[in-house]
Amino acid sequence: MTISITLVGATGWVGKELVRAIAAAPDLTLAAAVARQNAGQDAGPAVGAEALGVTLVASLEEALATPSDVVIDYTAPTVVKGHTLAAIGAGRAVVVGTSGMTGEDYAEIDAAARAAGVGVVAAGNYSITAALMQRFALLAARHVPDVEVIDYASAKKPDVPSGTARELAERLSAIRQEPTSRPIGSLIGPQEARGATVGRTQVHAVRLPGFVLSCEVLFGAPDERLSIRHDAGSSAAPYVAGTLLAVRRVREQPGLRRGLDTLLD
Template sequence: MTIRVIVAGATGWTGSAVAKGVRAAEDLTLAGAVARSAAGRDIGEVLGEAAAGITVVATVAEALKAGADVLVDYTAPQAVKANTLQAVSAGVAVVIGTSGLSVDDYAEIDAAARANDVGVFAAGNYSITATLMTKFALTAAKYVADVEVIDYASAGKADTPSGTARELAERLSDLRQPATSKPVSELAGIRETRGGAVGAVQVHSLRLPGYVLSCEAQFGAPGERLLIRHDAGSDATPYVAGTLLAVRRVREQAGLRRGLDLLIE
């Protein structure tokens, strides 16, 4: 029996690639599509493919009426939390691809998912190579005390830091050794130039034309440095396989799980 999937943000940069991936997969069925800009149109035609017989709707609430097993959200930071909680309350599992959620947001989502016996999966980045960057950085943090994260994105990216950088910093915070650099609270001058703290890690976000998405962990030790970096390409292809892997496995466990490395080990 195939998994019925709703894609929210189905006409966006990543959402459209995921919707196409769902349509092409033999074990998945596209059960609904959400996109305000294309509401009322057939999703197949919107994607430049054959008609799918599925009308794009404007809200997740409308899409859930048709029934589904999993909601994939690639919408916007201001919409993803409400969409997720709405799906969870309806008993639908959720794969969160949208960045911008805080630790408190994830805690609320986890509590709601457990209360409704529903699985939710979130990752800052669904690329396999980006996941390997995180894995390698976590290994390095066990041996090198000082680490900071730098996040690069296009001038128009709405949230800061990126989901990749936020997740990386949070996870580094859980196992890093005490830093040897002077605490920000003890610095003179303009302290904001040292970036923002995500847990126990300083994060610096650049938003400039010419970048797509990049993230790096910089480690420093006496006399040497280690740079672990991931650079995204100009299309969303790298994120599809990881997202569909999460779709297939999100219902295995109630509550929230975070980090694609949990699924590729």
């Protein structure tokens, strides 16, 4: 059975690669696509591909007028929550590739998805190797209580921490043991130097030229340390396979699943 897709953010960094990949996949079809600045153009030529017969529209509201099975969102932190709730309200399963939402946002989305009986998959990073980093880190956290996350990104990235780091920190917080490090409130000096507390995990966001996206998980134990790190390159290609895996699996169960690693088995 062919899965029909509404793609929001079709001419963005990942969106362009997804348009090409969906067009090439025998079990997928692009039903509608949103790209505000390119509205009115055919989605194919807009991303440097052959014509697809799908006209880009300026808003998700317009795109939802065309039937589809799954909505993929690769837009901006300021609009992704609204897009996700609107898609759920229209009875569509959703694959969320945009970062910037909080744990409270995801709880609201999970409740809405369960009420509507639709599935949502959200991941801070759809790279398979990034998902493996998260899987390994969650395993390590069951054995080593002291863990912190360092989030690296370009100087222009607007959200802190990245979706990869936020998702990882929140999931680590749910399973980790009590740390042995001194409580933040008992420290002398600027407490901000210890980073932000996300859940029960400290996250340090570095924003510098030269980085694309990197995430490092540091574990410390007496007389030893463990570092698990993922570094992304400049291409969006690594995120395509994971996103399409989520598209093919998102309708299996209602409610929210966070993290691509939840789909790997």
